[in-house]
Amino acid sequence: MPVNPEKRIAEAVSEIIFQESGQHVTLENIDLQRTRKEFEGDFTLVVFPFVKIIRKSPEQCADFLGQALAARLGEIASYHVIKGFLNLTLDPAFWLEFLRSQMNNATFGVQPVSDRSQVVVEFSSPNTNKPLHLGHIRNNLLGYSVARILEAAGQKVTKVNLVNDRGIHICKSMLAYMKFGKGETPETAGKKGDKLVGDYYVRFEKELQAEVNTLVQEKGLSGEAARKQAPLMQEAQALLRKWELRDPETIEIWERMNAWVYKGFDATYRRMGVSFDKIYYESDTYLLGKELVLEGLNKGILQQKEDGSVWAELSDENLDEKLLLRADGTSVYMTQDLGTAQLRYDDFKPGKMVYVVGNEQNHHFDVLRKVLKKLGKPYAESIFHLSYGMVELPEGKMKSREGIVVDADDLMDDMFGTARKTTEELGKTQEFSEEEKERLYHVIGMGALKYFILKVDPKKNMLFNPAESIDFNGNTGPFIQYTYARIRSILRTAGTERLEAIDPRPDPGLINDKELVLLKLLYGFPQVVAEAASELSPAKIANFSYELCKTFNQFYHECSILNEPDVVISEFRLKLAQLTAQTIHNGMGLLGIDVPERM
RNA sequence: GGCCCCGUAGUUCAACGGAUAGAAUGGAAGUUUCCUAAACUUUAGAUACAGGUUCGAUUCCUGUCGGGGCUACCA
Numbered sequence: 001m002p003v004n005p006e007k008r009i010a011e012a013v014s015e016i017i018f019q020e021s022g023q024h025v026t027l028e029n030i031d032l033q034r035t036r037k038e039f040e041g042d043f044t045l046v047v048f049p050f051v052k053i054i055r056k057s058p059e060q061c062a063d064f065l066g067q068a069l070a071a072r073l074g075e076i077a078s079y080h081v082i083k084g085f086l087n088l089t090l091d092p093a094f095w096l097e098f099l100r101s102q103m104n105n106a107t108f109g110v111q112p113v114s115d116r117s118q119v120v121v122e123f124s125s126p127n128t129n130k131p132l133h134l135g136h137i138r139n140n141l142l143g144y145s146v147a148r149i150l151e152a153a154g155q156k157v158t159k160v161n162l163v164n165d166r167g168i169h170i171c172k173s174m175l176a177y178m179k180f181g182k183g184e185t186p187e188t189a190g191k192k193g194d195k196l197v198g199d200y201y202v203r204f205e206k207e208l209q210a211e212v213n214t215l216v217q218e219k220g221l222s223g224e225a226a227r228k229q230a231p232l233m234q235e236a237q238a239l240l241r242k243w244e245l246r247d248p249e250t251i252e253i254w255e256r257m258n259a260w261v262y263k264g265f266d267a268t269y270r271r272m273g274v275s276f277d278k279i280y281y282e283s284d285t286y287l288l289g290k291e292l293v294l295e296g297l298n299k300g301i302l303q304q305k306e307d308g309s310v311w312a313e314l315s316d317e318n319l320d321e322k323l324l325l326r327a328d329g330t331s332v333y334m335t336q337d338l339g340t341a342q343l344r345y346d347d348f349k350p351g352k353m354v355y356v357v358g359n360e361q362n363h364h365f366d367v368l369r370k371v372l373k374k375l376g377k378p379y380a381e382s383i384f385h386l387s388y389g390m391v392e393l394p395e396g397k398m399k400s401r402e403g404i405v406v407d408a409d410d411l412m413d414d415m416f417g418t419a420r421k422t423t424e425e426l427g428k429t430q431e432f433s434e435e436e437k438e439r440l441y442h443v444i445g446m447g448a449l450k451y452f453i454l455k456v457d458p459k460k461n462m463l464f465n466p467a468e469s470i471d472f473n474g475n476t477g478p479f480i481q482y483t484y485a486r487i488r489s490i491l492r493t494a495g496t497e498r499l500e501a502i503d504p505r506p507d508p509g510l511i512n513d514k515e516l517v518l519l520k521l522l523y524g525f526p527q528v529v530a531e532a533a534s535e536l537s538p539a540k541i542a543n544f545s546y547e548l549c550k551t552f553n554q555f556y557h558e559c560s561i562l563n564e565p566d567v568v569i570s571e572f573r574l575k576l577a578q579l580t581a582q583t584i585h586n587g588m589g590l591l592g593i594d595v596p597e598r599m
Numbered sequence: 600g601g602c603c604c605c606g607u608a609g610u611u612c613a614a615c616g617g618a619u620a621g622a623a624u625g626g627a628a629g630u631u632u633c634c635u636a637a638a639c640u641u642u643a644g645a646u647a648c649a650g651g652u653u654c655g656a657u658u659c660c661u662g663u664c665g666g667g668g669c670u671a672c673c674a
Contacts, residue, residue, distance in 0.1 A: 048654060052654095309672065
């Protein structure tokens with residue numbers, strides 16, 4: 001029995017058309033899709049593109065191709081034509097063979113690394129002056145999932161994090177701590193380190209605003225001018241210069257505060273279930289960025305102004321000029337990113353560098369690519385910005401600059417609490433131990449959060465509704481987890497050891513529609529993974545998994561699995577359930593979502 | 600002002616240029632001597648607007664109207 005009917009059909013179509021008309025049709029131009037479920041058939045060939053070549057009406061064309069294909073390929077059991085669509089039905093024996101070949105495959109849909117070219121995926125990219133918030137959650141989940149999906153498609157992936165640990169914003173929280181901190185530590189304050197430092201950043205902005213208000217009132221300055229002249233801002237800039245000169249006292253405080261932050265971030269990452277293969281720090285890359293800029297200046301690619309600032313002229317690329325070094329010689333965000341890109345390229349020589357960064361930075365990445373191109377860097381074209389939209393909450397918008405943020409830790413606490421409350425109300429966990437309960441509430445709460453966010457197309461702005469995400473009905477993570485737990489329960493009841501020895505092939509004639517629908521859906525999983533990888537879209541996996549669970553429930557409802565008089569059919573169904581569970585497990589794994597054995 | 604992204608049932612999301620625009624949720628009505636009812640079944644309900652491109656447009660192009668973002672010597 002052939003293993004790849006799509007390919008065989010497409011090749012046969014190409015040959016048939018060539019014999020008929022003498023014209024070559026490439027495989028990419030043959031539109032063969034899975035038949036939509038409201039029509040009879042397994043694969044559908046769209047024949048409209050061939051009507052001019054074959055010079056027949058769409059219906060005649062489809063009929064001609066159907067006859068020729070059925071005669072040529074044994075696995076095609078029948079065909080029929082609706083308008084210009086040729087629906088092909090495969091022999092049930094093909095689907096049974098598919099089940100037999102995959103039923104004990106624990107890695108169904110997940111390939112081992114087969115592509116030697118590296119992909120580097122950067123995500124998270126926090127600033128050390130602020131705790132992680134809801135936007136970071138979407139970022140982390142997307143990045144982690146995309147990395148796993150690329151891996152499942154056979155690519156070698158390195159997950160990296162780039163920590164923004166230097167710059168004027170970091171100096172602001174340092175300055176506030178130096179002025180108002182009185183030697184406070186996370187321990188004495190009773191706060192996570194990242195929260196403590198974040199509070200000083202907020203404190204700086206508050207004190208600065210007070211100074212600005214005074215200047216505006218007393219000297220009649222504009223808000224913008226007042227901000228620049230305010231003593232605190234001047235001090236922050238002085239601190240940045242001291243930092244770049246490696247002033248020992250400044251460096252000591254900087255290191256101490258950063259260590260607090262990293263400890264806090266680690267706890268949040270661990271809880272979120274994400275990890276990195278390598279962490280870059282901008283304090284290590286900005287000098288390389290400066291070097292690249294100075295090199296470009298020497299070669300005459302970049303321009304220096306009278307005040308000493310260095311710029312890239314991008315008007316030939318339809319962009320404005322871009323500052324790369326300030327007049328005082330300190331570097332900006334773009335400078336750091338130039339250095340980071342170079343370092344990353346030197347480290348891994350990746351064929352592709354994916355940056356998971358919010359869409360408000362679309363312009364930044366446009367400029368980054370073009371500056372690198374101007375500098376003659378070969379990797380400029382391999383940079384891919386995976387741009388995602390904002391996450392909003394039902395209560396309204398989140399704006400980190402205005403202090404309206406949803407803290408990542410708080411949100412995860414919330415999800416855990418809701419998972420506990422909902423589960424306890426249903427009274428399903430009474431026989432669980434305390435540890436098992438804690439574990440389960442974590443898995444459900446995080447599953448709800450992850451699934452809700454990942455099922456949406458990354459580039460779209462989205463609305464996250466915590467209450468709706470944790471609903472056990474509908475297109476949610478907990479629904480999928482629940483379906484998985486039920487299948488596992490069935491398999492435990494049946495006794496899995498009995499399953500290993502049986503032949504899952506009943507007489508094809510004994511298989512009913514529900515079983516066939518489920519089997520065919522499962523068949524599509526590897527294809528879905530491949531699509532998700534090429535489009536960098538976890539949403540594809542999420543929506544497929546939901547479809548699978550729903551289909552399983554319908555199958556399960558109509559086909560009694562254990563109490564079936566016909567033993568062969570029943571065991572065949574158990575095999576089908578087993579492959580379904582495995583597929584849910586693998587699919588959720590690609591989203592970074594755990595599935596519990598019981599719930 | 601200029602540039603970019605987005606406008607789909609009441610709501611949250613789907614739909615390589617393909618068939619009768621799918622789900623879920625909320626609304627209405629049902630199903631439990633049964634292996635997890637956190638399930639299943641039935642039902643009403645949508646492509647912002649106007650043109651164009653073609654066998655065919657939610658999808659591509661143009662314009663209008665809405666929403667968001669960017670346009671920093673912040674990151």
